Amino acid sequence: MDFDLRWLLFALPLAFGLGWLASKLDARQWKREQRDAPKAYFKGLNLLLNEQQDKAIDAFIEAVQNDPDTSELHFALGNLFRRRGEYERAVRVHQHLLQRGDLPRAERDRAQHALAQDFFKAGLFDRAEEAFAALRGTAFETEAELALLSLYERSREWRKAAEVARHLEQGGTGSFAARIANYLCEQALEAQARNEHGEAQELLAQARKTAPQAARAHVLAGQMLARRGQPEQAMAAYAQLLSAKPEAFNLVAGDYADAALAIGATEPALATLLAQYQRAPGMHLLLAIAKLEPAAAAQRQRLVTHLRAEPSLSAARMLLTQSKAQLSEEEAPLMAAALDRASRPLQRYRCAACGFEAQHYFWQCPGCLNWDTYPPRHVEEL
Numbered sequence: 401m402d403f404d405l406r407w408l409l410f411a412l413p414l415a416f417g418l419g420w421l422a423s424k425l426d427a428r429q430w431k432r433e434q435r436d437a438p439k440a441y442f443k444g445l446n447l448l449l450n451e452q453q454d455k456a457i458d459a460f461i462e463a464v465q466n467d468p469d470t471s472e473l474h475f476a477l478g479n480l481f482r483r484r485g486e487y488e489r490a491v492r493v494h495q496h497l498l499q500r501g502d503l504p505r506a507e508r509d510r511a512q513h514a515l516a517q518d519f520f521k522a523g524l525f526d527r528a529e530e531a532f533a534a535l536r537g538t539a540f541e542t543e544a545e546l547a548l549l550s551l552y553e554r555s556r557e558w559r560k561a562a563e564v565a566r567h568l569e570q571g572g573t574g575s576f577a578a579r580i581a582n583y584l585c586e587q588a589l590e591a592q593a594r595n596e597h598g599e600a601q602e603l604l605a606q607a608r609k610t611a612p613q614a615a616r617a618h619v620l621a622g623q624m625l626a627r628r629g630q631p632e633q634a635m636a637a638y639a640q641l642l643s644a645k646p647e648a649f650n651l652v653a654g655d656y657a658d659a660a661l662a663i664g665a666t667e668p669a670l671a672t673l674l675a676q677y678q679r680a681p682g683m684h685l686l687l688a689i690a691k692l693e694p695a696a697a698a699q700r701q702r703l704v705t706h707l708r709a710e711p712s713l714s715a716a717r718m719l720l721t722q723s724k725a726q727l728s729e730e731e732a733p734l735m736a737a738a739l740d741r742a743s744r745p746l747q748r749y750r751c752a753a754c755g756f757e758a759q760h761y762f763w764q765c766p767g768c769l770n771w772d773t774y775p776p777r778h779v780e781e782l
Contacts, residue, residue: 471497472506478514487522494518509538520547525555542573553769558583559591581611582763582771585620592624600624608640614772615641615648616763622652622659632661635669642676648776651675651761653688666692681706682781683714712780714747746780 478493478666497503497511516531528551545564547665550562562583584607591600599623607617622637638656642649651654653673660669670692677685686706690699701719706715748757751774756767758774765773 428487459608471503471511475510475514478518482514482521484766485521489524489605490518491515506539509535509540512538512594513540513544514703516544522552522595525551542568542571545571550769551611553764556586558586577611578614581607581614581617584610584762585616588617588620597624597628610651615645615646615651615776616772618644619648619652620749622655626655626659627645632665633663635659635663635665639672642672646676647680650684650776652683657688657691660692681710682777684717684777686718710781714778714780747778748778750779 445630452461455691458524474493474497478490478497481487481490483704498508498515500532501513502601508664512531512534516528516535519525519528519531529548532544532548532551535541538544545568548562549568565580565583568574569576579781583605588600588603589606591597591603601621604617604624605620608621611617618641622634622641625631625637626634630670635656638649638652638659641652653676657669657673657740660666673685673689673692677689683706686702689702703715703718708714725781748759749761750757751765751767751770752760753770753773754765754768757779758766761776762774764771
């Protein structure tokens with residue numbers, strides 16, 4: 401059977417026309433997708449700025465579906481999930497990014513950093529540690545090491561924290577001497593709990609060498625020596641604190657007086673406390689002085705002098721206690737109770753970084769987790 405070539409005259413233009421029509425339809429679809437993707441993205445951004453996070457998430461999901469190859473949309477969606485506390489969904493988004501073979505190195509490192517943050521926020525510290533460690537040698541190395549520092553602090557892995565802090569310091573990030581000294585002090589407390597007193601003292605010596613002006617190592621050294629029945633050595637440690645950081649001596653003024661009483665060194669200790677009080681008056685010092693010179697008349701005179709210079713409810717309450725004989729049996733306890741109640745909120749320590757108040761002195765703020773942010777004075781004396 402002979403093939404009729406005349407069919408080609410009809411088939412070729414028809415094929416060309418169908419191909420042209422298909423290309424037009426495909427181009428229109430592509431343009432529509434490209435138009436819809438940024439529209440959904442900007443819609444999500446607008447909702448986010450208006451604090452409508454649920455609707456913003458829906459808009460970003462729509463944008464990702466329209467343009468699954470755009471990494472920026474994935475980052476926006478993953479970060480939004482993390483901010484909302486939906487860590488599992490954030491992890492899935494960032495893991496999906498890491499599984500893409502076409503992702504550039506810079507974007508892959510960024511996705512790894514975001515994934516590490518997801519694990520950290522979710523409290524999965526083991527997986528967060530691995531994820532942050534994988535960022536060594538990348539543009540996110542410093543951020544990752546700072547995050548590891550926070551992670552090790554939360555998990556109380558003080559040796560690892562000290563190693564990371566030293567590496568950061570060597571890399572020029574800044575000075576971490578005071579922070580490392582605190583890590584050594586924490587290790588010393590752990591050694592003391594194991595009754596390894598020699599190791600504890602050695603760690604405190606390292607802390608003092610690392611940060612000579614830091615107060616905590618001197619305080620802990622004196623307190624440990626006092627508990628072990630070595631008041632003379634404890635006084636020497638407190639004297640070093642007075643020389644290194646005088647404003648922190650308030651924290652151990654009472655302990656210093658107790659150690660002096662234990663060895664009969666009342667007069668030199670009293671002279672030291674009075675000299676420090678002249679430089680920086682405070683209730684901690686007054687209470688310590690009262691231990692060494694308990695005469696009621698002398699105490700009353702010191703309180704009156706203090707109230708003239710530093711009015712405080714605590715001093716007024718103490719003076720009332722000293723003068724209660726001049727009040728009736730009914731008036732004295734009522735006045736004392738009222739002053740005690742009024743002064744109690746002021747007898748707290750306040751973090752200078754976040755304002756968190758506590759009855760006890762903290763070396764690391766429980767609120768903001770910063771170190772050495774508590775002034776060694778009560779709120780009423782600030």
